[in-house]
Amino acid sequence: MAPPPPQPRRRRLSALATDRSVFPILFALPAKSLLRFKCVSKTWNYAISHPQFRDTYNACRASSSVPRFFFFQGSDFDYDQRSGASLHRFATLNSAGVPLDVLPITVFGGPIKLVLPSSRGLLCFATETCVYLCNPSTHSLVQLPPLHGGSGQTIAGFGFGYIGSTGEYKVARLVHKPEEGYYVPCKFECSVFTYPATQPAVTNAWKVLADPCPYFVAEFSLPVFVRGAESVYWKINQSRHCRCNSKAGGRQDAFLVYLDIKKERFGVVRGPQGWRRAIHGNPPRIMEDEPEGKLRMIETPGDLPLRLVVWVLADQQNSHWVKQAIVSLPPLDNRTILGEIKVYTSDWIIFSSPDNVIIFVNRKKGTVRKVGIPTGLRNLDFCTYTENLLTLRLPPCESRN
Template structure:
């Protein structure tokens, strides 16, 4: 291709991208209608015309509008207990996991399958439309709306912790990986992967700043206010003053520690064999970090982190669960229309209305234990 053809191709791409912004700015009604549709429907509209194609796939303004709408209507992804194992798979994807996607009422059911090389260890809650999960040595990024999966570069050492966040200023996801430098080390090496589809560079970036604590590998991290939060490993937390949470700001890429609330009841005195019924959970609710403590056959307390730097917590609500069977009270997944939604160790979702102080249950055709929440997104995972 000669120089004139290169210039012509570059101009064509520039014009096409401008067409998408032009459509969003001058066809507000069309953009408003399309932004209310699910991703599956929008993928079919790619073929309507070039303007719609570039708006749906390339216009950040439209994608942000679509996310703001889908964020109000989260979806649940249930991992079924069975999985397929094929040791003779030619491409090496020996493990196939089956998922069921529904809305928050257990309706609009869709099936989904994920194939990986190693067993899946942990799936994080959705972050701006993307799910991140890990095996022993590799982290994967998945968009359940488009059913695209991206395997990030692997590492020889086992992963000691990971998290994901979204930096709105650059409109990019950042995945954080924690790995031990030495088997006996109490500090963790931190690497960051910036998800930038279509751009050059596909590697982890090792930071000089290390994670000061081992993190709890059996509890989920939470992301809020440009910060990822992990619970500190229980054994280390007992010997390290009142430090309870280690945080990582994805903008400044710095670690901090946070203490627990003053009237928090340590779960170390409870039965460690009941991680669901007696648990302390970190979760993002309405854009802020919350800590949920669930005591079996007793109550659920919800704290909100009011001041990150000074570790100031505010208890926003507390409600009894003595009349609810312990199997129905799992971990908090999200809050919608004033209701806090719990998963459970049964086939039920549990809903608590904060204003009316009432419970209701919803029966599902499958277990509600292995559950994560996400919102639909048009984010591309194409390299």
């Protein structure tokens, strides 16, 4: 008689769920602590590895109001001339400023140029020619395969985001491809990679879109992914675009170009009607309006008392912006200098600062809290992320022959 088939993993998960008090405790644990429980027994290993458990944990951590911090510096790296690799040392901190991990990351194609804001726990960054996905919670990193025939092409822009309806991450990559003739308009080819990849990495490589990106994007201005619109937004480098495309026309009032990464279509958004960028203060920051699932733009005029002007893109198709709020900040001491806005929620506004502190503004209480940055991480840039149990892997590459 043949042995009975093994029980599916969902039975293992239900066996652990007999005590309903267990899961809320596990969901509250940091990812690093939780993963240690996989060594307790096979049942615990199956339960924590189960997709249903992982998805629920990721959703709980994504809804957390206090993120973790990922510190990086693209200019500080060790270069191996023999292999052409660049070794970066990144670090993570919790909201109290306590160091959590140091992540040595090896990349190719030069040093890291830009680290994008986190989407559903993952980070995306690129060198001159390569794109990477990273999960700081599981210390996993994957280099996405090169474009067919595009190895070594310089990246002109990139972005990524998580599509909740499909459970997939989409990475968009823009490549500058001048056409024949000096005065012929430039072409910005766009290709999209989907993760997780179910096919071998070569056959499931980048999909080149039929329509190119219609504008030059501001290369070092952080793109923003908005879940509600399922789109990545870039600021337009209008002056550079006009020089390159003098005969192509294009809207002079265009402010943002976006890619709907699910429908794989480009669109353009104008700035608010009658709006003029502030001469003083920081450039406007575009961010996701998480409760509404829309795009938000925040201006810091730079006058006193300190305040933020918050706009929300109410109607993307017609470029209709609504001035959502003018937020007055609590008084700061004369020695505190505000940097870039990193987080804006109904509870918190989090700023970087050249004073080597992270500044938390509690919107409900009207209080300010400063968290010192450890000595080894001072003068580094940082972004925020939420914990995620996903271990990144790509299928093995097939031979091209």
